[in-house]
Amino acid sequence: MKNLLKDSILNIKKEKSKKGILFSVLKTIDEPIFLPSFDEEIEILLEKNVSLHLLERETSEKKRSYRLKEGAVLHHNFLSFCEGGEEQREILLYRNACWEAAYADFSFTSHTLNINCILEEEGAKGFFHLSGLGRKETKKVFNINFIHKAPNTESIMENYGVVRENSSLSFIGTSFIQQGAKKSKAAQIAKIMIFDPKCQASASPILKIDENDVLASHAAAEGKINEEHLFYLMSRGLKEDEAKRLITLGYLNPITTFIFDDEAKEEVRKNIMERI
Amino acid sequence: MDTLIFRNLHVSVDGKEILKGVNGTIHAGETIALLGPNGHGKSTLLSVIMGNPKYRVTDGEILLDGKNILSMHVDERSKNGIFLAMQYPSEVPGVVNADFLKAAMNAHREEPIKLFEFYKEMEKASSKMSIPMDMATRYLNEGFSGGEKKRNEILQMMLLKPSLAMLDEIDSGLDVDALTMVSQAIEEMKDAKRSFFVVSHYARLYHLIHPTRAMVMINGKIVLDGDPSLIERIDHEGYEWIQDELGIQIKKEEMTMNSTSIGTCGVKESLNRKEEK
Numbered sequence: 001m002k003n004l005l006k007d008s009i010l011n012i013k014k015e016k017s018k019k020g021i022l023f024s025v026l027k028t029i030d031e032p033i034f035l036p037s038f039d040e041e042i043e044i045l046l047e048k049n050v051s052l053h054l055l056e057r058e059t060s061e062k063k064r065s066y067r068l069k070e071g072a073v074l075h076h077n078f079l080s081f082c083e084g085g086e087e088q089r090e091i092l093l094y095r096n097a098c099w100e101a102a103y104a105d106f107s108f109t110s111h112t113l114n115i116n117c118i119l120e121e122e123g124a125k126g127f128f129h130l131s132g133l134g135r136k137e138t139k140k141v142f143n144i145n146f147i148h149k150a151p152n153t154e155s156i157m158e159n160y161g162v163v164r165e166n167s168s169l170s171f172i173g174t175s176f177i178q179q180g181a182k183k184s185k186a187a188q189i190a191k192i193m194i195f196d197p198k199c200q201a202s203a204s205p206i207l208k209i210d211e212n213d214v215l216a217s218h219a220a221a222e223g224k225i226n227e228e229h230l231f232y233l234m235s236r237g238l239k240e241d242e243a244k245r246l247i248t249l250g251y252l253n254p255i256t257t258f259i260f261d262d263e264a265k266e267e268v269r270k271n272i273m274e275r276i
Numbered sequence: 277m278d279t280l281i282f283r284n285l286h287v288s289v290d291g292k293e294i295l296k297g298v299n300g301t302i303h304a305g306e307t308i309a310l311l312g313p314n315g316h317g318k319s320t321l322l323s324v325i326m327g328n329p330k331y332r333v334t335d336g337e338i339l340l341d342g343k344n345i346l347s348m349h350v351d352e353r354s355k356n357g358i359f360l361a362m363q364y365p366s367e368v369p370g371v372v373n374a375d376f377l378k379a380a381m382n383a384h385r386e387e388p389i390k391l392f393e394f395y396k397e398m399e400k401a402s403s404k405m406s407i408p409m410d411m412a413t414r415y416l417n418e419g420f421s422g423g424e425k426k427r428n429e430i431l432q433m434m435l436l437k438p439s440l441a442m443l444d445e446i447d448s449g450l451d452v453d454a455l456t457m458v459s460q461a462i463e464e465m466k467d468a469k470r471s472f473f474v475v476s477h478y479a480r481l482y483h484l485i486h487p488t489r490a491m492v493m494i495n496g497k498i499v500l501d502g503d504p505s506l507i508e509r510i511d512h513e514g515y516e517w518i519q520d521e522l523g524i525q526i527k528k529e530e531m532t533m534n535s536t537s538i539g540t541c542g543v544k545e546s547l548n549r550k551e552e553k
Binding site for chain 1: 326327328329330349350351353354355359360362365366368369370371372375376379380383384415416432436
């Protein structure tokens with residue numbers, strides 16, 4: 001996989017900007033591109049109707065922003081297995097642009113992620129899928145905002161998490177449909193499975209709606225493992241630990257559906273297996 | 277399994293007694309029909325034998341070949357040959373059907389099953405139950421129709437080969453063809469060492485699987501234990517005659533409303549503390 005910072009990639013223009021580095025993607029790139037951690041702010045611009053698969057492996061404390069022009073599509077994977085810190089991401093979507101993101105966080109370090117996705121023009125779509133694990137003493141906060149500014153925009157957020165030991169996990173999702181964003185759709189699901197007596201979980205899928213003609217839904221659930229599911233699996237001979245493990249895997253594994261790179265997908269599976 | 281005996285079984289759920297001294301014996305090779313009006317404890321008895329922790333056994337014992345299984349975990353009961361095809365099988369999101377089946381089969385074996393052997397067995401059972409192989413890659417029972425769920429239960433029974441298969445309203449939600457398919461699978465699995473304990477409201481299933489005995493449960497007790505002619509009589513006359521002949525007042529099923537909760541929408545927060553005992 002080519003490295004956005006180190007390799008020279010055909011159809012990606014790199015230039016210095018006021019804040020850091022600006023990468024302009026001029027044409028669709030078929031192979032996935034890797035963006036590592038970096039000390040400067042990074043801005044990525046997808047030109048009209050361009051498509052890009054972008055993989056970010058380590059967290060970066062410097063702000064990163066992404067601008068998708070008309071009809072552009074960004075398939076965006078974030079994998080976090082070791083680094084912690086606070087991340088800030090801004091995504092700006094123009095007419096009919098689409099941002100499809102999956103975030104797999106199985107690190108053993110505390111972590112805060114702030115994402116603002118602005119659906120600036122008509123027909124823009126944003127999808128965010130998260131699978132997160134809290135272990136040991138870690139504190140993880142995921143603050144995800146979708147702001148609908150134009151009609152016929154759509155956002156879907158699905159946040160799934162598991163907390164164990166003394167860790168804490170917080171999902172704060174906000175879908176804000178502004179006045180004039182008619183016929184927009186927003187949906188949020190936030191679910192956290194709690195394993196141990198001292199861990200903490202908080203799931204807040206918030207809807208702010210300033211327009212009448214919209215479709216919006218939100219759901220939150222947190223609790224212990226479903227006793228009926230456990231009984232069902234154990235009634236087929238699975239030991240309690242094994243049944244719990246299978247159910248937990250089932251909770252976190254679906255994120256792999258959204259990981260586009262096979263190697264990364266396998267790495268996520270391996271980390272889920274090893275770390276739960 | 278040679279025998280399963282339940283003796284003076286008293287069972288409560290949420291403080292309400294459902295089984296009020298149930299007695300019965302299942303011998304190897306028998307197919308027993310368990311009948312009774314709705315809400316009188318048939319499913320509870322099956323769940324208790326399987327070990328559902330929702331139910332509290334307040335008195336009595338369940339002996340599998342002389343060994344009290346009440347102290348056994350659910351998985352141990354399964355490994356001892358007990359199987360329950362559930363009336364409402366759980367949908368378990370994210371758990372892939374094939375992964376679950378393989379884990380279940382491995383739980384009943386000393387050595388893990390080889391992948392090729394597993395697929396061969398699964399293909400054979402799936403084909404018998406007319407379950408497309410792509411269902412193996414779907415999540416366990418999620419999005420399955422009522423009939424698919426029931427056929428998936430029978431598929432599991434075929435793969436796990438229990439010595440006591442308890443089938444709780446396995447015919448509900450099945451069309452005529454699927455009912456024939458399920459009953460054929462049951463018939464083919466019958467042997468001198470395997471027993472079936474089958475709950476159904478309809479004689480149609482019983483006609484296809486030929487029970488050797490019938491039990492009738494009323495008001496949380498088995499009030500009749502006899503030959504299969506009981507099935508025909510109940511099918512034609514209902515349960516009223518039992519009331520008259522045995523002098524038992526049959527309690528009507530209680531219709532209760534679900535509890536309602538009013539709270540803030542969409543926000544969940546908990547500081548998980550140790551529950552006070």
